[in-house]
Amino acid sequence: MAEKVSALDRYPAYRTDIGIEVHVQLNTASKIFCSCSNAQTDQPNTHICQVCCGHPGVLPVLNKEVIVSAIKVGLATNSEISHRSLFARKHYFYPDLPKNYQITQDKLPICTEGHVMITKEDGTQKKIRLIRIHIEEDAGKNIHAAYTNESFVDFNRTGTPLLEIVSYPDIENAQEAKAYLKALRALVQSLGISTGNMEEGSFRADTNVSVRKKDAATLGTRCELKNINSFKFIGDAVEYEIERQINALEDGKKIIQQTLLWDTKTKTTAPMRSKEEAADYRYFPDPDLPIIEVEKDFIEAIKKNLPELPAAKAHRLQKDYGLTSYEIEVLTDDQEFVTYFEQCMQYTKSTQLINWLLRDVMGYLKEHKLSLDQCKITPEKLAALVTLIDNGTINTAAAQTVFTACAKDGSDPLTVVTEKGLQQIGDVAQLEAIIIDIIAANPHMVAQYKSGKDKLFGFFVGQAMQKTSGKGDPKILSDLLKKHLS
Numbered sequence: 114m115a116e117k118v119s120a121l122d123r124y125p126a127y128r129t130d131i132g133i134e135v136h137v138q139l140n141t142a143s144k145i146f147c148s149c150s151n152a153q154t155d156q157p158n159t160h161i162c163q164v165c166c167g168h169p170g171v172l173p174v175l176n177k178e179v180i181v182s183a184i185k186v187g188l189a190t191n192s193e194i195s196h197r198s199l200f201a202r203k204h205y206f207y208p209d210l211p212k213n214y215q216i217t218q219d220k221l222p223i224c225t226e227g228h229v230m231i232t233k234e235d236g237t238q239k240k241i242r243l244i245r246i247h248i249e250e251d252a253g254k255n256i257h258a259a260y261t262n263e264s265f266v267d268f269n270r271t272g273t274p275l276l277e278i279v280s281y282p283d284i285e286n287a288q289e290a291k292a293y294l295k296a297l298r299a300l301v302q303s304l305g306i307s308t309g310n311m312e313e314g315s316f317r318a319d320t321n322v323s324v325r326k327k328d329a330a331t332l333g334t335r336c337e338l339k340n341i342n343s344f345k346f347i348g349d350a351v352e353y354e355i356e357r358q359i360n361a362l363e364d365g366k367k368i369i370q371q372t373l374l375w376d377t378k379t380k381t382t383a384p385m386r387s388k389e390e391a392a393d394y395r396y397f398p399d400p401d402l403p404i405i406e407v408e409k410d411f412i413e414a415i416k417k418n419l420p421e422l423p424a425a426k427a428h429r430l431q432k433d434y435g436l437t438s439y440e441i442e443v444l445t446d447d448q449e450f451v452t453y454f455e456q457c458m459q460y461t462k463s464t465q466l467i468n469w470l471l472r473d474v475m476g477y478l479k480e481h482k483l484s485l486d487q488c489k490i491t492p493e494k495l496a497a498l499v500t501l502i503d504n505g506t507i508n509t510a511a512a513q514t515v516f517t518a519c520a521k522d523g524s525d526p527l528t529v530v531t532e533k534g535l536q537q538i539g540d541v542a543q544l545e546a547i548i549i550d551i552i553a554a555n556p557h558m559v560a561q562y563k564s565g566k567d568k569l570f571g572f573f574v575g576q577a578m579q580k581t582s583g584k585g586d587p588k589i590l591s592d593l594l595k596k597h598l599s
C-alpha cells in the first residue's frame with residue numbers, strides 16, 4: 114500500500130503548529146503530600162488517607178523525592194531550575210477531586226525554558242522548546258459501570274505526583290509529534306522517575322493542533338486532542354486533525370476551539386463534553402505549603418548523579434556494539450529493551466544477537482501480547498541460543514524451533530537441542546554421501562544445471578536439507594554441492 118500523502122503536502126500554502134502538554138506520573142514510593150503508597154493496585158480505595166481524600170483540616174507535607182525528580186527532568190531538558198517556586202490551588206469541581214481544588218504550580222513553576230532534541234524525517238535534528246515543567250497532584254478516577262447506570266470513584270490515584278511538561282508550538286507535523294513524545298518518554302524512563310507506561314496512564318499527552326496559512330502572522334485556532342494512549346494513535350489523530358482543519362478553512366468555515374477525543378474505531382475525532390470550558394480556576398498560592406527553595410548545591414548534587422541520557426546511550430550503543438541507527442531507533446523505543454540487550458551482551462559478543470532481539474523476541478511479544486518482563490526467554494537464554502548458532506551446534510532453521518520452545522516454557526536452549534535431536538550435522542563424510550546419493554537420483558536435473566540453469570542449485574540444497582531433516586550445515590552442504598556438480 115502506498116504511503117498516505119499528508120494534507121500538508123496536498124495544501125502547501127498551509128502549515129501546522131502543534132504544542133503538547135505531557136503529564137508524567139512519578140514512581141516515588143509514597144504520594145506527593147501524604148505517606149500513602151504510590152504503587153499501582155487494582156483494589157480500589159486501598160491506598161488512601163484523610164490527606165489525599167481531602168478531609169477538612171488536614172495538612173499536606175511535600176515529598177522531597179518529587180522535587181528531586183522534577184529537577185532531574187529539568188536538568189535533562191536543559192531547563193532553568195527555579196530557586197524559588199510555589200504551589201497554587203486550581204479550583205474546580207469534579208467527583209474525583211475531593212478537595213475541589215488541585216494543588217499545582219501556576220506563577221512560579223519549578224522549571225522553565227528547556228528543550229528536547231528530536232530527529233526529523235530527513236534525519237536532521239530539531240529543537241523543541243519547553244515553556245515550563247511544573248509539579249502537581251493527580252486526581253482520582255471516576256468509573257462508570259457499563260450497564261447498571263452506576264458510577265464509582267476510586268481515590269487511589271489522588272495525590273499521585275505528576276510532572277506537567279508543556280512545549281511551545283514548535284512541532285510541525287505528526288512525525289515530529291511522535292518523535293517528541295518518544296524522546297521525552299525515553300528521557301523520563303532513562304532517569305528512572307516514571308514507568309512511562311502509556312496504557313496505564315503514566316505518560317499522558319494532550320496535543321494542541323492548529324493550522325494556518327504560511328504567511329499568517331498569528332497561530333490558528335487550536336483544538337486539543339485529549340489523552341491518547343499510544344504513539345501510533347497520536348500520529349493518526351494529528352494527521353486527521355490537520356486534514357480536517359485545512360478542509361474546514363478551505364470550505365470557508367471557522368475552527369472552533371474545543372477538546373476532542375480520538376475514536377480508534379472510526380479513525381475520526383469528535384468533540385468531548387468538557388468540564389473546564391472557559392473556566393476561571395481562581396488560582397492562588399496554597400497557604401498550607403511553604404515556598405520551595407532549592408539551593409545551588411542541591412541541584413549540583415543531583416546533576417552529578419544523573420544517569421546516562423538517551424543521546425549518550427545511542428552514541429554508546431553505536432560505538433560499543435556497532436549497532437546501526439535503525440537498530441538503535443527500534444531498540445531504544447523502550448528502555449527495557451536496551452537493558453535486556455545489554456544484559457544479553459554480557460554473555461555473548463555475537464553480532465547476530467540484535468537481530469534475534471529485534472525480529473524474534475519483539476515479534477513474539479507482539480504476537481502474544483506480552484510485555485518484556487513476561488518473556489520466558491531471559492537474556493542469558495537468548496545469548497545461549499545465539500551461541501549455539503555461532504559455534505555451529507545448530508543451524509538457523511533449528512534455532513527457530515529452539516526459540517519457539519524456549520519462548521513457550523522458558524526451557525534451556527541446549528536442553529531443547531538435545532531432547533529434540535536438533536544438532537547440526539557437520540560431518541563432511543556423512544553429508545558427502547548424502548550429496549552423492551541426491552546427484553545419482555536426479556540425473557535429469559544435474560544435466561539441466563550443468564547446461565546453465567543455475568537456479569536449480571536451490572533444488573539440490575532443498576533436497577539435501579530434506580534428507581538431513583533440516584539439520585545439515587548449510588555452508589558445508591553448499592560447498593559439497595558445488596564440488597560435485599561442477
Ligand code: ZN
Pocket residue numbers: 144147148149160161162163164165166272
Ligand atoms: Zn494519602
Ligand code: MN
Pocket residue numbers: 136249277
Ligand atoms: Mn495538569
